[in-house]
Amino acid sequence: MEIKAGFAGSVGNTPLIRLEGLSAETGCEILGKAEFMNPGGSVKDRAALWMVVDHEQSGALKPGGIVVEGTAGNTGIGLAHVCNARGYGCVIFMPDTQSREKVELLRTLGAEVRLFPAVPYANPENYQHQAGRYAASLPNAVWANQFDNLANRRAHEETTGPEIWRQTDGRVDAFVAAVGTGGTLAGVGRYLKSRRKDVEIVLADPMGSALFNWVKHGRAEMSPGPSITEGIGNSRVTQNLAGAEIDDAVQVTDQEMVHMVYRLLREEGWFFGSSTGINLCAAVATARRLGPGHTIVSILCDTGAKYQSRLFNGEFLAAKGLRTD
Numbered sequence: 001m002e003i004k005a006g007f008a009g010s011v012g013n014t015p016l017i018r019l020e021g022l023s024a025e026t027g028c029e030i031l032g033k034a035e036f037m038n039p040g041g042s043v044k045d046r047a048a049l050w051m052v053v054d055h056e057q058s059g060a061l062k063p064g065g066i067v068v069e070g071t072a073g074n075t076g077i078g079l080a081h082v083c084n085a086r087g088y089g090c091v092i093f094m095p096d097t098q099s100r101e102k103v104e105l106l107r108t109l110g111a112e113v114r115l116f117p118a119v120p121y122a123n124p125e126n127y128q129h130q131a132g133r134y135a136a137s138l139p140n141a142v143w144a145n146q147f148d149n150l151a152n153r154r155a156h157e158e159t160t161g162p163e164i165w166r167q168t169d170g171r172v173d174a175f176v177a178a179v180g181t182g183g184t185l186a187g188v189g190r191y192l193k194s195r196r197k198d199v200e201i202v203l204a205d206p207m208g209s210a211l212f213n214w215v216k217h218g219r220a221e222m223s224p225g226p227s228i229t230e231g232i233g234n235s236r237v238t239q240n241l242a243g244a245e246i247d248d249a250v251q252v253t254d255q256e257m258v259h260m261v262y263r264l265l266r267e268e269g270w271f272f273g274s275s276t277g278i279n280l281c282a283a284v285a286t287a288r289r290l291g292p293g294h295t296i297v298s299i300l301c302d303t304g305a306k307y308q309s310r311l312f313n314g315e316f317l318a319a320k321g322l323r324t325d
Helices: 006-010 020-026 044-058 074-086 100-108 127-136 151-167 183-195 211-217 254-268 274-290 314-319
Strands: 016-018 029-034 066-070 089-095 112-116 141-143 174-178 200-206 248-252 295-300
Touching (some): 020 029, 020 254, 020 274, 029 274, 044 074, 044 151, 066 127, 089 100, 089 127, 112 127, 151 183, 174 183, 174 274, 183 200, 211 248, 274 295
Parallel strands (some): 066 141, 089 112, 174 200, 200 248
Antiparallel strands (some): 016 029
């Protein structure tokens, strides 16, 4: 019998899916790692599990403890699931710009959610700093610290990367992913580069982020924004991202992302969130640069269900000057 061991045993080993229309129009194999099929519904389940286990193994997190994190949503959702499964409390600090669906889901899962005005990371009142201070004030509590906790990167170096290599029989020419913490891109990139040095690692970036300029020009300078995407883009290079071997970067506008997400919904039935839209726009751009006959792998981060009040709300999009056609 093939039986998974609870929530933790169900994380990972997600399918690799061919995006039919994008593959046909580019002449490349454009493949998406179906991370929305993780038990908590997103790619962040991997990092959430690895970070909790890392704190357990270090002795910092003991039975009945509390996990605190600052997150735009999906890492918090993954942590809430993992904490429920392993008997911990969960407190989530979030910027108040995130979709209400994420907040409601976190509370349904039993997490305590604290919302704060969105301010830059350099501001001491940034939600991540507040999460760290709060965790330090509690007995038997840990700050997950997804941006700089290298257990995040290890999750993808030890699982996502090897899965992609195995699923493509090593025939992968480029891996493309957006960056929030940097764990996915850096971890997968480290593994793929260890197997074949000429695999290209490409950073997909929304407007309003500094990472495109960091890759292209060596300076983490913000591009014009903001973007309606949630949880990706950054104003700094995290510990997870630092030292990553990145070959190229592609910048994607919100309009390009919206067009991609709605196209896939209408033409192929896929209901994806904004991060996936950014990833697939950059994957298409990479395929066109490399030319026909190549295999490009990206991440299908989560479904669109958590973004219905924003990305799938016509009034919201119109107010931002964005079209769905």
